[in-house]
Amino acid sequence: MTEIFQLQYALDTFYFLVCGALVMWMAAGFSMLEAGLVRSKNTTEILTKNVALFAVACTMYLVCGYAIMYGGDTFLSGIAGDGVADDWTYAPAADFYFQVVFVATAMSIVSGSVAERMKLWSFLLFAVVMTGYIYPMEGSWTWGGASVFGMYTLGDLGFSDFAGSGIVHMAGASAALAGVILLGARKGKYGANGEVNAIPGANLPMATLGTFILWMGWFGFNGGSVLATASVESANAVAMVFLNTNAAASGGLIAALIVAKLLFGKADLTMALNGALAGLVAITAEPSTPSALQATLFGALGGVLVVFSILTLDKLKLDDPVGAISVHGVVGLLGLLLVPVTNDGSSFSGQLIGAATIFVWVFVTSFIAWYVIKALIGLRVSEEDEANGIDIAECGMEAYPEFTSSKS
Amino acid sequence: MKMVTAIIKPFKLDEVRESLGELGVTGVTVTEVKGFGRQKGHTELYRGAEYVVDFLPKVKVEVALADELVDRAVEAITAAAQTGKIGDGKIFITNTEEVIRIRTGETGAEAI
Numbered sequence: 001m002t003e004i005f006q007l008q009y010a011l012d013t014f015y016f017l018v019c020g021a022l023v024m025w026m027a028a029g030f031s032m033l034e035a036g037l038v039r040s041k042n043t044t045e046i047l048t049k050n051v052a053l054f055a056v057a058c059t060m061y062l063v064c065g066y067a068i069m070y071g072g073d074t075f076l077s078g079i080a081g082d083g084v085a086d087d088w089t090y091a092p093a094a095d096f097y098f099q100v101v102f103v104a105t106a107m108s109i110v111s112g113s114v115a116e117r118m119k120l121w122s123f124l125l126f127a128v129v130m131t132g133y134i135y136p137m138e139g140s141w142t143w144g145g146a147s148v149f150g151m152y153t154l155g156d157l158g159f160s161d162f163a164g165s166g167i168v169h170m171a172g173a174s175a176a177l178a179g180v181i182l183l184g185a186r187k188g189k190y191g192a193n194g195e196v197n198a199i200p201g202a203n204l205p206m207a208t209l210g211t212f213i214l215w216m217g218w219f220g221f222n223g224g225s226v227l228a229t230a231s232v233e234s235a236n237a238v239a240m241v242f243l244n245t246n247a248a249a250s251g252g253l254i255a256a257l258i259v260a261k262l263l264f265g266k267a268d269l270t271m272a273l274n275g276a277l278a279g280l281v282a283i284t285a286e287p288s289t290p291s292a293l294q295a296t297l298f299g300a301l302g303g304v305l306v307v308f309s310i311l312t313l314d315k316l317k318l319d320d321p322v323g324a325i326s327v328h329g330v331v332g333l334l335g336l337l338l339v340p341v342t343n344d345g346s347s348f349s350g351q352l353i354g355a356a357t358i359f360v361w362v363f364v365t366s367f368i369a370w371y372v373i374k375a376l377i378g379l380r381v382s383e384e385d386e387a388n389g390i391d392i393a394e395c396g397m398e399a400y401p402e403f404t405s406s407k408s
Numbered sequence: 409m410k411m412v413t414a415i416i417k418p419f420k421l422d423e424v425r426e427s428l429g430e431l432g433v434t435g436v437t438v439t440e441v442k443g444f445g446r447q448k449g450h451t452e453l454y455r456g457a458e459y460v461v462d463f464l465p466k467v468k469v470e471v472a473l474a475d476e477l478v479d480r481a482v483e484a485i486t487a488a489a490q491t492g493k494i495g496d497g498k499i500f501i502t503n504t505e506e507v508i509r510i511r512t513g514e515t516g517a518e519a520i
Contacts, residue, residue, distance in 0.1 A: 195458075196456075196458075197457060197458070198452075198453070198454035198457035198458060199454075200454045200459065260456075264453045264456060268453070268454070268455060268456075270454070271455060271456075307456075311456045314455075314456065314457060323455070
């Protein structure tokens with residue numbers, strides 16, 4: 001083993017781990033975004049969901065998720081050894097770490113959509129199924145390279161999803177959509193005569209901070225997906241991915257801000273935030289081959305689409321307090337379909353089949369899982385608990401307690 | 409003794425406090441309140457959905473005063489809080505039977 005290889009191995013492993021830590025930080029971004037866009041009476045519960053789902057995802061991926069997706073040992077045995085045998089330039093444990101934070105990201109997408117009305121423990125039960133089985137299965141067909149129940153192999157059909165517009169984001173949104181359909185809208189969101197009522201978020205500084213954290217974490221999400229940085233070629237690729245990721249987020253934000261201004265007459269901050277995230281999701285399927293101009297335009301396309309998608313979902317009475325189904329699902333599909341524009345190695349038919357495979361699998365299995373949970377323990381808190389806020393009902397504490405007494 | 413309760417525009421609070429201070433008023437109680445009068449509410453959009461702001465934010469200033477100060481206090485509040493536009497608020501004057509300073513037990517005008 002030459003010294004130069006050892007250096008490459010160390011550098012790639014180090015890069016992988018740092019990118020994984022950046023993606024881990026996206027959990028903080030989702031927490032803040034969601035806490036900002038719900039009402040203050042549901043803050044503690046949404047924060048509890050976010051921290052707990054992260055821990056559940058990390059544990060379930062160790063228990064069986066990684067093994068289903070890539071093979072290997074189960075039940076918390078961990079991943080050890082060096083990657084040289086597998087012709088890698090990074091440590092296998094670093095690969096596990098980088099993969100596990102993606103699972104948590106997919107699950108984080110779900111929590112925002114079902115916010116303000118779902119029971120905490122029903123959600124966490126679903127998180128176990130999603131991160132331990134549903135996500136790893138579709139992951140095995142895509143990044144894992146396995147065939148879909150022996151029928152076809154997505155890679156052979158020209159399917160390509162660089163960092164997971166479909167595999168992570170659209171998958172999370174598909175699970176969220178199934179949950180929202182079975183759960184129903186928040187009380188008061190839709191009127192009897194078809195009117196759509198606004199339920200403004202409690203803390204927009206927090207939502208903005210969350211978006212910035214996600215934007216930052218996305219450099220790890222997309223940048224780390226190059227899987228290496230210790231050569232001129234891979235270093236250039238990493239730099240281009242960073243550049244394009246940033247460009248797409250900017251394009252998405254500008255586009256959504258302008259569309260909101262034109263449609264509503266005022267600059268809706270929450271739409272602008274969703275626009276930045278839509279730009280990021282749109283570029284995630286292929287951040288390495290577009291030019292900076294293309295990346296900006298792809299992001300902008302996502303930013304326009306997300307605003308109309310949010311309005312359409314409201315017309316369909318699918319209540320998504322944070323817009324996660326639009327940002328990650330609708331724009332995730334857009335991201336997949338944009339890949340063949342700049343990447344000759346993929347095809348539109350392959351992207352469509354891949355998108356359909358992911359959606360059908362995740363939606364159907366999630367629907368079944370939500371349905372079973374609903375039958376067993378119910379999905380929704382009582383009407384009274386919803387009105388009072390689920391902080392007290394589920395967690396027994398408010399985010400901002402006042403008039404408390406220390407007397408027992 | 410009277411209790412003067414003024415509902416004013418929030419951004420006028422500092423001016424009202426200063427003008428009352430100039431009269432020698434030593435204490436006021438301030439509450440953030442919401443309500444509507446002739447101004448009514450207004451409609452806003454959040455993520456493309458309408459919501460009606462029925463109750464507008466105002467500040468309620470409560471001052472307990474000896475009878476002889478009431479007219480000047482009302483003048484001071486009116487002068488400081490007036491913008492001439494709709495929504496400037498109102499002043500209510502009620503009788504106050506008794507005032508007690510908790511620290512010393514003083515009562516009546518002495519306690520104000």
